[in-house]
Amino acid sequence: MDISRNAAAVSLPVPAVITEIQEEIADVRTYFFRFEDPELERTFAVRSGQFVMCTIFGAGEFAVSLPWSPEGDRRHLSVRNVGKVTSALHALEVGDKIGIRGPFGNGFPFDAIKGRNLIYVAGGIGLIPLRSSIVHALLHRSDFGRIILLYGAKSARELMYRPLIEEWRKREGFETYVTIDRSEPGWNGEVGFVHTLIEKAKVPVTDTVAFVCGPPIMFNAVIGELSARGLKDDCIISTLERHMKCGIGKCQHCAIGRTLVCTDGPVYTFKQIKTLGETI
């Protein structure tokens, strides 16, 4: 097979070395990596909102959204130990190798949303795919209006990227609201489901775009609240996850309605999601 260097990362996994492992929350770790091939390490370019297919040698491959921002962030993946392949990743150590194919998917539409307020609403590990977008927004702070993060998890132990959120909190022009489902000792912040923060934050709906990512039940509650306040369906953006085998629009496992999450998504507006006619 004649596979050129660039195409290599499409059909065949390219090896990368795990350089650092960070514990995040229970069952979630962040893996920093660099490509074995120095040329690829220099040139591998992604857009915020895309995903890669990650091979764990001897176990298989899974699709994972990219938490790192293309602008100056170190490459890393944050992954929950949830199935056969991700548990094999969690058994790896620094110096072990993984395989990467990609990047795939459309990415967030930053050009189209310049000048607007950005509302990030995340539940649990739903913050991972939104991370790169938040980093981008902060790097280009003057391009946007208010930037608000509404983040919730079941408990304080299940809040992702807490040190990073504390950093963001200190940034001027970045409003942060964090909540947990039930109160617990040592927690002084908000209590309740994440959609209740929309009221507390006095979220604007004009000239506003909301990025929503989290489990289906949270997604529906948040969308309901935002819509009730008058935010239009095409101003609500989400990134979807599906079972994927190829990442390049061929295996069809990720089909939703007439679209494929891998090539038409993973970033959709709620307006699009509604017309797909399938459960999220």
Place this chain on the structure above:
Amino acid sequence: MFVLSKADVPRFLAHLAGRYELYGPVLHPESGDTFFDRAADPSAVRLDAPIPTNTPKFTVFPHFERILSYKYDQTTKDVRIIPEELVRPKALVGLRSCDLKGLLCFDRFFLGQEFVDEFYRAHRRKMFLVANTCATPFPQCFCVCTDSGPYAAEGYDVNLTDLGDAYLFETGSDAGRAAAGELGLPAAGPEASRRRDAVVDRSIALFEPRAVENKAWISRAVNRLTTGFVKNETWEYIGQQCFECGACSFVCPSCSCFNIEDVNRVNGTTDRIRTWDSCSFEGYARMAGEHNPRRPVEDRRNKRFFCKLSYSQSKKYLRPGCVGCGRCVRVCPGDIGMANVVTAIRREITGK
């Protein structure tokens, strides 16, 4: 256009067998069924056999295929990635026009979208395709309703039409013309295309008594599926009938969903295996952590018919996904092959 005398057919097949791995309709000795299969010997190919039970799609999209292997040494952390050598030039002989249309759907889907499927391309690019005009339709056939037969208008290197005393040998590519030249075939006379048309017309006329039931409603079904006007009750009925066996997908010339698994071998290497898959299986869209967005069977069933007939999917194939071969009609234990689904949609419209 050339003429291939019936006595010259073995010479033509031997010509191909010398240059390609030869595949064609082969009779299974025990069941008497026809299968599209590798011909151990050119004489095993039966151009006059009934439509094969299986589709030729496995020649470009094998049931089970190693797409790469790799070896990862846990101690040295050394990883070797070994792409598979897939190129084996094949000649497919006796292709029914429906099956040829299926391959053309594959071409547009695997090669013509945003990404090229390298594994498919490796199989496809060195192929020689010989289509065969269907002079008589088989009981389940409805290619006339899906614009895919009984005569192949495009996509072949050679198309053969049985004119009784000889085959009309039409060439559709440089490779086809070269074959005619190397075989020293005589040019066909001016009456040849008229005789071919007569064969095709007679074949089409034979469809008519069968088409009255429902199959002619396919274009209405396309319309209904595309606009989302098929009632939920209809999908529920189809879902209840579905055994979730996947047979329809496996016999379909245009079904191309696949699964990929990494399989560890005793020698320490891992094979990445791509296998056929079916959207009718419950685990098809199930994610790690057991979240399954497509659990009810009717959600999965309508997916397949949407794929075969909706306009948005037709845009990928540049034609409807259904090629009218009728194999799903024959294999479905729940009696919801394409023809019956079209009937169900027709009943919605006409009420009877």
